[in-house]
Amino acid sequence: MTQRMPRRILVGALGVLALALLWELYIFLGPADGVVVGGLTVLPRASEMAMPHLWVMLERALDPVTGSASAVPMWQAVLAASLFTLGISAVGWIVGVTVGLALALLMQRFTLAESAILPWIILSQTVPLIALAPLVRRWGAQIEFGAFSWENWMSVALIASYLAFFPVSIGALKGLGSPDANHVDLMRCYAVGWWKTLWRLRLPASVGYLLPALRLAAASAVIGSVVAEVSIGLRGGIGRLIVEYAGAAGSDPGKPWAPIFGSILVGLVAAGFVGLISLFLRRFRRGEVAA
Amino acid sequence: MTTAATPVQHAVEVNDISRVFTGRKGASVTALDAVNLTVAPGEFVSLIGPSGCGKSTLLRLIADLDTPTSGSIEVFGKTARQARIDQDYGIAFQQAGLLPWRTVAGNIELPLELHGADKAARRERAAELIELVGLTDFAAHYPDQLSGGMQQRVAIARSLAESPSLLLMDEPFGALDEMTRERMQNELVRICAETGAAVVFVTHSIPEAVFLSNRVVVMSPRPGRIRDVLSVNLGRMSDRGENLREEEGFFHSVSRVRELLHGAAPTGARGVETR
Numbered sequence: 001m002t003q004r005m006p007r008r009i010l011v012g013a014l015g016v017l018a019l020a021l022l023w024e025l026y027i028f029l030g031p032a033d034g035v036v037v038g039g040l041t042v043l044p045r046a047s048e049m050a051m052p053h054l055w056v057m058l059e060r061a062l063d064p065v066t067g068s069a070s071a072v073p074m075w076q077a078v079l080a081a082s083l084f085t086l087g088i089s090a091v092g093w094i095v096g097v098t099v100g101l102a103l104a105l106l107m108q109r110f111t112l113a114e115s116a117i118l119p120w121i122i123l124s125q126t127v128p129l130i131a132l133a134p135l136v137r138r139w140g141a142q143i144e145f146g147a148f149s150w151e152n153w154m155s156v157a158l159i160a161s162y163l164a165f166f167p168v169s170i171g172a173l174k175g176l177g178s179p180d181a182n183h184v185d186l187m188r189c190y191a192v193g194w195w196k197t198l199w200r201l202r203l204p205a206s207v208g209y210l211l212p213a214l215r216l217a218a219a220s221a222v223i224g225s226v227v228a229e230v231s232i233g234l235r236g237g238i239g240r241l242i243v244e245y246a247g248a249a250g251s252d253p254g255k256p257w258a259p260i261f262g263s264i265l266v267g268l269v270a271a272g273f274v275g276l277i278s279l280f281l282r283r284f285r286r287g288e289v290a291a
Numbered sequence: 292m293t294t295a296a297t298p299v300q301h302a303v304e305v306n307d308i309s310r311v312f313t314g315r316k317g318a319s320v321t322a323l324d325a326v327n328l329t330v331a332p333g334e335f336v337s338l339i340g341p342s343g344c345g346k347s348t349l350l351r352l353i354a355d356l357d358t359p360t361s362g363s364i365e366v367f368g369k370t371a372r373q374a375r376i377d378q379d380y381g382i383a384f385q386q387a388g389l390l391p392w393r394t395v396a397g398n399i400e401l402p403l404e405l406h407g408a409d410k411a412a413r414r415e416r417a418a419e420l421i422e423l424v425g426l427t428d429f430a431a432h433y434p435d436q437l438s439g440g441m442q443q444r445v446a447i448a449r450s451l452a453e454s455p456s457l458l459l460m461d462e463p464f465g466a467l468d469e470m471t472r473e474r475m476q477n478e479l480v481r482i483c484a485e486t487g488a489a490v491v492f493v494t495h496s497i498p499e500a501v502f503l504s505n506r507v508v509v510m511s512p513r514p515g516r517i518r519d520v521l522s523v524n525l526g527r528m529s530d531r532g533e534n535l536r537e538e539e540g541f542f543h544s545v546s547r548v549r550e551l552l553h554g555a556a557p558t559g560a561r562g563v564e565t566r
Contacts, residue, residue, distance in 0.1 A: 189375060191378065200401070
């Protein structure tokens with residue numbers, strides 16, 4: 001594993017490089033007006049407006065956001081927005097994972113709960129985010145007790161958790177039910193109760209199912225945050241920047257790309273965090289290696 | 292057995308039990324029908340018979356992993372359920388059933404850990420058992436690093452962890468190759484002699500049953516019944532060794548069991564096959 005690590009990093013870097021080369025190659029070879037077949041554009045225009053060179057994007061990121069004297073370099077603005085969104089995604093992820101796990105435990109414990117809840121869990125993901133965002137915002141605005149008042153970022157985090165809980169509940173349910181009949185029998189022979197069986201058998205056995213679910217949940221939480229920021233109209237995050245900077249594309253083609261890379265960065269950090277968790281839980285994935 | 296004052300207590304006492312599985316559409320399968328069996332303390336009893344004769348079902352009933360439709364089971368004078376709760380038996384299945392995320396030592400310690408033994412006691416007991424099953428160099432290995440035979444030895448060590456007076460074994464060597472199997476049988480004989488535990492042993496193999504047992508219970512299928520019980524007089528556990536497999540008495544018992552299984556004496560009974 002340690003031997004292959006540098007190799008994997010190298011292959012990864014080569015992949016990114018290949019993508020960059022492909023981009024530049026198309027700009028070089030592609031017709032400026034795109035390829036149109038029977039009135040349909042099948043290949044995009046390769047003009048400087050539509051597809052700016054990579055170095056244009058990079059240069060633009062280093063320049064100030066606007067012409068005003070107080071403007072910070074764009075990369076700084078994007079980084080700040082990325083951190084903001086990352087924070088909201090993290091809250092959404094934690095809430096989503098907690099709720100997902102709780103639902104999975106409930107469904108594992110009571111068969112009745114599984115048949116009652118599972119269809120609703122699946123149905124919940126068919127509700128479009130854009131329909132949900134204004135509702136959450138409106139309901140949230142009515143919540144207020146004492147010093148606590150609902151803020152818009154909480155609505156965004158809630159929507160992120162709404163996307164994140166789904167893979168966790170499904171993955172955890174499958175994982176908790178994954179021990180062999182043999183192992184379950186053994187626990188019964190040892191006359192231990194549900195909680196001990198959960199802790200010693202079901203939870204460790206579910207790790208192999210849980211980790212991909214957590215990774216999926218992290219990606220969903222990031223996407224949920226970015227989209228919900230736009231639908232709710234929360235300022236300060238990367239979602240807002242994407243919309244804002246896209247408006248400038250006509251005169252400033254390099255500008256919209258910076259927040260897009262920012263959102264990729266958020267996704268990478270989120271995935272990396274889950275990767276770190278899986279490193280600590282490596283022992284519990286041994287079964288997957290066994291013949 | 293009706294007199295309460297009997298000083299000798301059976302390890303296992305199965306009284307007239309039946310187990311009927313009801314399937315869908317009301318179709319029912321009688322897995323066991325009016326079965327009676329007693330196992331004395333320290334006695335090694337094998338259950339043998341074709342697939343579907345209910346031998347595994349009988350073992351599961353004794354282990355209280357399943358409940359009989361009628362009849363009663365006592366283990367050391369208690370109900371099967373109470374015996375399970377009191378951890379009066381150790382159990383091993385055909386699949387070793389080790390937890391893949393625990394080391395050999397960790398797997399053997401599992402029952403002790405679940406029942407609240409302290410760390411030092413657990414360590415000591417695990418080390419003892421690892422030595423008993425000859426895996427001293429593998430204590431820190433994980434199950435996926437072991438061969439099938441080694442995994443099964445760990446499972447047997449685990450079943451012995453709490454020094455039970457009764458061992459329930461469901462074809463523990465069924466998935467092993469012949470050579471490993473014979474070696475494991477030799478080891479089991481030695482372990483039983485050392486621990487003095489009674490054993491109920493489910494198997495498909497006639498030589499295995501004869502080699503290991505004091506008594507062989509021959510079962511027949513549909514419905515699962517005990518056809519006959521054969522006493523094997525091949526000497527004490529501690530005296531049984533590799534040479535036993537070559538002895539006249541061994542061959543004789545093997546053909547007797549085979550006759551009972553097939554219901555008639557087959558021709559050329561002396562041509563003993565190893566399985």
